[in-house]
Every structure is written in C-alpha cells, then in structure tokens.
Amino acid sequence: MAPLTPRRLAWVCGGLAALLFAVVVISLKLGAVPISVSDLVLNLGRLALGRTDELPSEYRMIVFEIRLPRILLGILVGAALSVAGAGFQALLRNPLADPYVLGVSSGAALGAILSLIIAARATVATPIAAFVGAAATIGVVYLLGRRSGQLDSYTLLLAGIITASFLSAVIMFLMTTLSGRDLRGMAFWLMGDLSATSPVALGWLFLVLVLAIGAIYTTAADLNLILTGEQEAMHLGVDVARVKIVVYVCASLLTGLAVSVSGAIGYVGLLVPHVMRLLFGSDYRLLIPASALGGAIAIVVADTLARTIVAPTELPVGAMTAMAGAPVFIYLLRRRLS
C-alpha cells in the first residue's frame, strides 16, 4: 500500500466522488418509469441553470420530487452510518463493530419511537431522542462487553447482538400495542426505508452530518494510534480520553440522525469501512472520507436495487444491505477465529 500523501487522498476521494455521481445518474434513470440518459442530462442541465419552468411536469414529479430527494437522503444516511461504523471500530478496537450489529441503531429507533409516542408534534425531539437512545445503548453494550475490566471483542459483539434483539422486541411490542398512531411501519424501524423526507430535513441533516464527520476527522491521526493500543497511543502523545469522547458523541449522533430519518439500516457501517480498508489501507485520514463516499455509493446502489428488482413493489433498503452484509460479517468473524 502506497504511503498516504495529500495527493493520494485527493485522487481516492475524487475517484469515489466521480463514482458516486455516476451511480446517482443511473439511479435517477432507473425505476418503474424508465427515463433515457439524454433526457436526464438535458433536464439536469435545465435544473442546474435554474430554468425549472422548462422542466416537463412528469419529470419534475418523478425525478426531482421522488427519486432525487430519496437519493440525497441515501447519500447522507450511507455516509453517516459508514463513518459511525469506522468510528465505533476504532473506539471499541473491534473490526466487526457496526451501529446495527451493536444494537446502537435499535437504541436510536426506540428513542425515536418513544419521542413520537410522547410528543408526536415536536419534530425536533425525534432526532435528539434517537441520539440519546444511540448513546445510551452503546454505553450499555460497552459495560456488558467487558470481562474483568477488559473489553473483550467477542463478549462485546455478543452483548451488542443480544441488546439489539431485546430492543427490537421492545419496538415490536410498542408498534403492536400502539397501532393506529402515526409511528410509520414496523419495517421502517427494523429494516430501514428511504422513501419519505422533506427538503428542509435534508438540509439540517446535511449540516449536522458534515459537522459530526468533520469532528471525527480531526481525530483521524489519533485513531490510527488508538487502533494499535490505548496504552501505546497514550505513550505517543494521544489524549485518549478526549478522542474517545469526541468519537463516542459524534458516532452516536451520526447513528441517531440516520436512524431518525431512515430507520435501522444494517451492516453498512461494517461492510463499507472494511472494503475501503482492503482497497486503500487502514489509515483513518483516508478511511473516514473514503468510507463516507463509499457508504453513500453503497446505499444509493442498495436502494436502487430495492426499488427496481421487484418493481413496482419496493423492498426495504435494509433488506438489501443485510443480504450483502450478513454473509460478509460471518466471513470476517470466521477469519478472525481461525
């Protein structure tokens, strides 16, 4: 693996951004109503020039009011979950850590549901409650995952999986007993869905995600050392406690926000950082931006498949990511055990 230089960082991120753009164009084109690439380019051009009045109304409807917001939401959620996964992996020194596997997504979902039950009108409360749910869950999993004061990687995974299963059961209980209220479907909270969002929500989401990913990125060089051992990192001048708090808060925030808008989409935080490590090495200064872009690509691809393979019926996007992610998780687990 070539050593990391600013030039290499720019090339990798540029390449991934180009790939993301290509995936977005293809995703806009595909769907129940097929659209030709030339029409798409023409109309995207009109949109970019601000000549929205020239847009045919069916285009405006299908491409810009249904498909595009959904793709943008997918980009933000994918980036958030992937960076959160990479962050949890460093924080817990466990390459199999992922917001979904550790139960953090379920904690966020439960927080969001509770806020919808208690204060249905307060839309700001939902992401905050999801963040609190995520942060509390990772705290509990961390405590359960310790054996005689040491963090044990398999005990931790087990604690996460059990916590996720318990929280999912609580979510199902709430959904069943409180049916009729505006809580969205059970599939949304347990499997994830990108179908409904507003431009205002997208704007806020973008802002907070950029800040949280940026904050994690400032600790990238420190995370490289924490991965070789906390004691060693301390001896190399890392303020380990401060870095852990930054990553803990920001990764919980990213998970909470992603879940509050798209439900619990699994395995992206595991799969994407892992593929990026294989392709570009494990330096967090490159891994974090590469994971953000890679996560965006992964979710857009997964969601496009979810809404096209059995069209006009749609699958939850989480079903697609789980079908890809779960076998990879098993493979990684077995490779570590051998």
Next chain:
Amino acid sequence: MNAREAAGTLPASAAPGTSDVRLCVEQAGYAYAAAERAAPLFTLEATSFQTRRRELVAILGPNASGKSTLLRLIAGTLPPLSGRVLLDGVSVSELAPRVRAQRIAMVQQESPLLFPIRVWDYVLQGRHPYGRPLRFESPDDHAIVENALAQVGADALRERWMHQLSGGEKQRVVLARALAQQPLLLLLDEPTLHLDIGAQVELLRTLRRLAELNRYTVVVVTHELNLAAEFCDQVLVLHRGRCLRAGPPAEVYHRELLEQVFETRLEVEIQADGTPRVRVRGRD
C-alpha cells in the same frame, strides 16, 4: 573489559555535579484499590533514585513486585499518589500528552495489531507527537524514520508487514518507533521477554550504544539479572511493592538479598572485571 567501559561511559561516581541528572524519582508511590474507599490491593511504596544522561537503569524483581507500576509512574501516564517524578526538573505527570511523548518514549510488551500495518508506517507513528491534527508527515519526519530504522539495523525491513516479522525483528522495529520520537528518556517494559539469548544480548548492546550516541537515559524492566549486571549502570530491586536496594550492580547483587527477593537458592560470583554474575544453585 565489561560492556559499560566498552561503550565509553563514565562510571556513575565520576559524573560531575548534579546538573547532569536527567531523571529524578523522589519518594514516588502508588496504590491500586478495587474501589475508591476500599483498602488498597497493591501498594508501591515510596521509591527514590536518580539517573543521568547516557545511563542504563534496570528495574528488577519477581512478578507482581511493582516494576510495571514504577515504569508507568516514570512514563507519566500514571500520576503518583505521593512524591514526584522529574525529568530535567519538570514533573512528568503534569506535562501535556503531546509534550510528554516528545520527551519520553515507551517500548511496551507486545500488543496485538487489529489491522495489518507495514514497518515503515508503524515507525512513522513515532512522529505523531510532533504533528498537528491532519498534518501529513514531512520529509524531515521521513528522514528521522529512516535514521531510526538504520540505528537498530532494520532498514531492510521497511516494506515488510509487522505481523510477519520474527520476535527479534519486531522488537527492533518497536524500538525504532521509540527512537523516532527523539526522546530524552527511553523506557522499556520487559523487552527481552520473547527473545532468544542472542537477540537479548543484541538488544542490550543496541540500547547501550544508543544511550551513548543519542544521550538517552534508558530505564528497562527485565527479569534477566545477568544481562542487567553486564549492561546497566544502576539496578533497582523491587519486592512486593518496595524498592529494597538501588545502585550499581556490584553493590546491589548480594546473595541474601537476591535469594529473599526471588525466593530461590542463588549464588553471586564477582568476575575479574567487577561484574557480578548470578547462578542458580540447583544441586548441593
């Protein structure tokens, strides 16, 4: 001629004045307890010693005698409950982590690597205390890493993966990372643990040479009594959290003391060059 004279160091008693003192441990102590108000499970009683530039100090003692605790107090990662540890007159536990890492380097017992890493990138980590967040390594950093690898004879390993190295090779690379920190004080926690006798001697010889060349003060925790006698200027003997004796090996190595500490029958011979040698009395 023993190894100390071979390296051209002055005997401790010949060093002029106290201005040359680099590390000064003054009555430093620590206690571990299960809970805040519970009785301590382990106590390191007040320990004092001083050491100069270019000196090698060994901390000796059986398992659970407090060696690693003392080393962590010296490293500044564990603040002492009593007394203080001064490096060039400054209390080490009060230094900011980054500044501390520019002055003190620690070679720890092996910790497992989560992700594969190349030797070059591993040694480059030693430059972390000098970088700002997100700054990429400069040509200077690369030159320093190159030099650190050369000093431990590991230039040829730079493209290799850490997990594919032998025990001796890995130990040299870990040492190179510590050298890349350009410290004043080099600490090693049982560096000879998984090494064969040849590699152990090679390591101590390297430390001796580096201490001389770079004016390091070196403190090493070890179980190897004879290597410590051969290569170190001072030894400290710890037993159940107490420092029983500190000084040059010839003054510290007494049969009664070592037998009491290590709870086995030993013999101490003084060799022609004045270096003591410890032998196990197996059969009478």
